[in-house]
Amino acid sequence: MIPFRYEKPDDASAAVSLLSREPRGAYLGGGTNLVDLMKLEVARPDVLVDVRRLTSGTIDDLPGGGLRIGAAVSNSLLAADPRVRRLYPMLSQAVLAGASGQLRNMATCGGNLMQRTRCVYFQDLTTPCNKREPGSGCSAIEGHNRDHAVLGTSPECVATHPSDMAVALCAVDAVVRVQGPGGERTIPFGEFHRLPGDTPERDTVLEHGELITAIDLPHLPLAAHSHYRKIRDRASYAFALVSAAVALKVRDGTVRDVRIGLGGVAHKPWRARTAEEMLVGAPATAVAFRAAAEAELAAARPLSGNGFKVPLARNVIVGMLNDLAKEQR
Template identity: 60%
Template sequence: MREFGYRRATDVQGAVALLAAEPEARLLGGGTNLVDLMKTGVERPALLIDVQDLPLDRIEATHDGGLRIGATVTNSALAADPEVRRRYPALAQAVLAGASGQLRNMATVGGNLLQRTRCGYFTDPAAACNKRVPGAGCPAIEGEHHNHAILGASGHCVAVHPSDMGVGLAAFDAVVEYETADGAGELPLAEFYLPVGDTPHVETAMPSGALITGLRLPPAPVAAVSRYRKVRERASYAFAIGSLAAALDVRDGTVREVRLAFGAVASRPWRARTAERVLTGGPASAEAFAAAADAELAAAEALPHNGYKVTLMRNLVVAMLTELTEEAAR
């Protein structure tokens, strides 16, 4: 491990100033991803800036009826918050589906957004990887890729984003708030993560030297009837091979509003907007749910060993929306 400096920030502007002064600095929240990558040599920061003492650990109602979630709120606190559980149950369920209780007690909301892929080629410094070393190649395309992307990938990278929380946030139009030396800014989550293209090492649209200060969830009445389901290869905690956040408003057998976001199928949480458009205003039936899933997954480009994800996601959509429809009818 490379020797590194350590500074504990006590205010947002101080943290931003430390970032500006050291281009090779990294922000340390819970450290559940960053420290692992430092141990393997994937991350080699010159300075760690500890942000755990920043006053960003609250979950508050916004004036318009939404919620604001501070960047240093732990995953455990987020999942246990009564208002999150009541207004956005799929988000609470997504957080609880991620990692173990011990890790959730340490992991922070801001760090969760910025966690790196768990692709085995990325996490192995001895392997080629365009995300880690631009231009090195992507051996996953011809190698081990059973849990890699089927949507939005490129010939330069087929890794998937590992976050469960991010899938719940994507379904409900979360906005990322940040601070820079030039002032505050924000990005809708739909714009926060960049397409892979030919620069997979550039993962977000945040300005250089930015510090995430929180998330804003706009009011979404449909979110109150929502669920998150995660499929994994073992019953104990593991990263998803496919996941879905779904919310549904059905009136008289017609879909009034629907939200769908896929996980573990792309380099970022994948908002299934095509499926949403197909469903809105149509019948709430298993046949309609399957047709909407097929419309979304028509863009899938599976590799030889991950084509099962197309069927998996189709079945998840039908099962989840059927359950939500039956719940609404009770």
Template identity: 60%
Template sequence: MKDFGYERVHDVSGAVALLGADPDARYLGGGTNLVDLMKTGVERPTRLVDVRELPLDSVESTEDGGLRIGATVTNSDLAAHPEVRRRYPALAQAVLAGASGQLRNMATVGGNLLQRTRCGYFTDVTKPCNKREPGSGCPAVEGEHHNHAILGATEHCVATHPSDMGVALAAFDAVIGYETAEGPGELPLADFYLPVGDTPHLETALPSGALITGVTLPPAPVAAASRYRKVRERASYAFAIGSIAAALDVRDGVVREVRLAYGAVASRPWRAHAAERALTGGPASAEAFAAAADAELAAASPLPRNGYKVTLLRNLTVAVLTELTEEAAR
């Protein structure tokens, strides 16, 4: 591992100033992704700026009925928060589905959002990878790709974003708050992650040196009837091979409002807008749920060994929306 400096900061402006003076520095939250990548030589920062003691560790209600979540809130505390569990249960479920208890105790909300979209070729410095070395190629396209992207990918990168939390945040229109030397700013999560295009090494729209300060969830009454479902290759700690965050408002058998987002299918959490449009105002039936999933997945371009994800996401959509419909009828 390359030698690096370390500084602990206690105010946001001080943290931002340190990164402004050293563009090769990195913010350190729980370190559950960054430190692993430093050990393998993928990340080689000159300095770590420890932000864990910044006053960004609270979950608070907003005046309009939403929630504001500080960037240094741990995943464990987020999942256990009573207002998160009551108003956005799919978010709590998504966080609990990720990693292990020990990692959730360390990992932070800001760090979770910034974990790298990656695969085995990215983390193996002996292999080419356009994310790690732009222009070197994407061996996953012809190689091992059974858990890679089916939506939004290009020949330059087919890796998937690993966050479970991000999928639920995408379904609920989360807004990312950040601080720069020029002052505060905001990015809707829909604009936070950049499309792969031909620059897969550029992953977010955050300004250089920006520090994530929190996440705001707008009020969403439909989110109280929500669920997160994750499919993985083993029951214990593992990345998803497919996941869904869903919320549903059904009245008299008609879908009044629906939120859908998919995970493990793209380089970012994938909001299923086409499926939402297909369902809104129509019947809450298994046939309609399947047709909506088909409308969304019509854009899928699976590789030779990951086409199973199309069927998996279709079945997940039908199963989870059917469960939510049955619960609404009780």
């Protein structure tokens, strides 16, 4: 591992001030992804700023409903919280579908949002990768791309975002709270992560030095009727080929409201807004569900090795909507 300096400031403001002066520095929370990348020499920060104890480690009720998740809350604590399990079951299920128990105990909710892709070329220093070394090329486009994106790609990058938790947060319209050199701001979750475009090395809209302090979950009664489903090569400790976080409200046989987030298909958690718009007011039938899923996936551009993801995503969406509709009959 390349040598680095370790700093442990007394509060969040000091951490932000310190990192903003260190262009090659990075924040350290649980370290479950960053430390691995440092071992591979993919990440080479010269300063690590420990923020694990500088942000809230609790989940608090918000006025008027909703929850505020402190950035230092562990993934295990989030998944086990009775309020999360009751009001946002797909979020609890998504967290439990990720990693292992040991990693969930260590990983923070703020850090979960900052995960880098698990693309094999990103992690292999001997191969070109625009995300790791801008301008070098994307090896996955003509290489091994079974696990890669089919939506929102660019000629520069076809990597997928690895987080399960982020897929559920995308579906419930969460808000990310950050503190930076210019003060505090909030970012709607759907705008937090970026599609690759011409700058795939930038995963998020955060400016250097900005620190995630909390994640707000809005009051969303619909989310109580939700599930998360993850399709993967093995039953545990594997990233999604396709995943979906779906919430549905049906009354009198008609879809009144719906939220659909997809994972494993894009460079960021993918909000299926085309499908949602088609479904609101439509009959809660398998035919309508399939038409909406196909409309969402019409923009898919599969690569040589991942064409199976398109019908797989369609079937996951339809199956979950059918299951949720049956629960409300």
